Amino acid sequence: MNQEIYCSVTNCHYYGQGHKCTAEKIMVTSDPVAHKLPDTMDALTSQEFPDSPVQSCMESCCKTFVAKEDPTRDGVQKLQ
Numbered sequence: 001m002n003q004e005i006y007c008s009v010t011n012c013h014y015y016g017q018g019h020k021c022t023a024e025k026i027m028v029t030s031d032p033v034a035h036k037l038p039d040t041m042d043a044l045t046s047q048e049f050p051d052s053p054v055q056s057c058m059e060s061c062c063k064t065f066v067a068k069e070d071p072t073r074d075g076v077q078k079l080q
Contacts, residue, residue, distance in 0.1 A: 013066040027063040030054045034061035 005021035007014070014023040025043035030052035041048065042063045054060050 023064050031061045
């Protein structure tokens with residue numbers, strides 16, 4: 001499947017030219033679930049996430065963020 005994922009979070013390790021996300025895998029969940037789970041949970045642990053339906057896009061959150069300046073902050077590792 002050829003997908004294009006766009007993101008405006010410029011300080012993310014996966015931020016690419018033209019607002020393109022360069023991560024091979026991403027994890028999106030609801031804001032309440034994202035706030036409860038540790039930052040170490042992302043696309044690699046997607047099967048452990050509970051179902052989390054939302055009413056609008058404003059209630060969703062990308063869990064794949066890794067800071068450019070410190071990719072190990074909070075124990076988060078870049079996806080392999």
